[in-house]
Amino acid sequence: MSLRMIDKGSMAAFVSNLLQAYEVVGPRAKDSQYAFGRITDYDQLRLDYNTTILPPKKYLLPQEEVLFTFQTEGMSAAPVFDTRPRVIFGVHTCDIHALHLLDAVFATGQRDEHYLERRAATLIVGIECLTPCDEHSFCKSMGTLSASEGFDLHLTDLGDRYAVEVGTPAGEALLARYAANHGAGESEVGLLDKMLSEKWPRFSYRLDFDGNELPALMAVSYKNPIWKELEGRCLACGSCNLVCPTCYCFDVQDRVSMDRKTGERIRVWDSCQLAEFARVGSGENFRKTRAERQRHRFFRKGKYIPDMHGELGCVGCGRCARACLVDITPVGVWNALHKAHTA
């Protein structure tokens, strides 16, 4: 759609105007790192953040949420939906791609109304990365260094102003209603093009091969000895899954009142790396070893999800690599698999 401009001096007013109608969440400082959190004042918003501990996924698939409440007498139940209007402000392009994938996941087959209701009430304001987060991000290999869809508005920092790409009619309306903005002049379009082309070489850390080859690579890697090696290294702590923007597995539990008359069914984030994840009702555990579970994780990202949804299951954000205390990284694993077939 169209390209608009917001002067940096108008940004505080933009955000405070949004607060009149929306809950605004965005990157905030947390100790030495960053985390998405509620913004009540523009100064809290850190659009210069490198990455966040958890992805903004948590606003669409929260760590814990009530799916429905129930009453045991009469066996009645009432669904719970969160439809508060919300703007997620300052989403990096890797996370935009991840949310785009989750949109497909939760709308395919059995529609997940809890996710989709939240999604329908959510607007996404992205921000272009001009430098890599740190040594772990490999977005360039995964095709997520830029985004052409999946946002309502998308900002690029041009110094004293932001270029704003309008992605949806809802984004256009948001801009018209809440932000002082103007059309892009020829020199501004030129500056934007220059910024975007100059950023490309700065992102050097990447796979040794084209990320689109991952499904084919994984198809011949099921018996690779690397999985056995990961058996010895992995702590099975689940951190890689829990910080991942595309992981969406959850556990479902019931919480009942003390008198056992009422209760709520909740879901909480789960992780396929945990020992009991694949245990079923009859007692079998389909992935007993850490090796099997790590293999499953990398197959999910590199093959199963692309086979199902046509998009890679990893967006190269690097969060799992940062979180892993024993340095198991997607780039390390995938490059090793690739090397095994090219040596």
Add this chain to the structure above:
Amino acid sequence: MIGDLMKPKVAFFDFTSCEGCQLTVVDSLQTHVDLLDAVEIVQFREAMTEKGEDYAIAFVEGSISRASDEARLRRIREQAAIVVALGACAHLGGINAIRNAQPLDDVRKYVYGDKADWYETYPARPISAVVKVDAVIPGCPIDRDEFIGVVKALLLGKKPPLPDYPVCVECKRKENVCVFHKGGFCLGPVIRAGCGAICPTCGDGCEGCRGLIPNPNQDSMSDVLVKYGLTVADMLARWTMFGTYQQMEAGS
């Protein structure tokens, strides 16, 4: 099996402990007064004078640290359909077991001085070393919400859930900055969750009060320590507070 399913009789007992877990129970009763409608408490020395012996569920705090404890614990086991270990001392042996690594006579003299002979004692053990335990509420002290959750599960006739994954899971769900990334030291990757990662959330490393997860990758944990400039000795020293009994069992 546990008598009146609608309102079972429960009792609380303590052995060698600080009674902090029972204090947490008393505190939980203030936020969950409905608990008093759901169960009938017949014995709870810390909270009431009555002493009923007709109970179906026994919550036991403390470790077993002298011969005379055993007969009392066995009587509790014979009476109760369900015995629940309440807190780290009953569950693991806990802090009381630190002395197991030292000569017992020295310890007794250090504590009781010239009255040392007046007091019997032997190496402290978890209650599961003496009787069969049906459920565990770990922690030092126990977590209020987990205690309530266990009671509810028992009321529903279900085995109380006990997380078998490490503290890292809850730390990540809370979006804490990893203690290791802050230059600290944490047992979280090998310690059982369920506490809501309370210590890392408040800025401290995990001390391991809930015990090890099943099948921890100890070699890999050693690698983590080396990577962050620590040693296995550092970890064992940290794990002494709650895991001395387990360390000595593993070494014997």
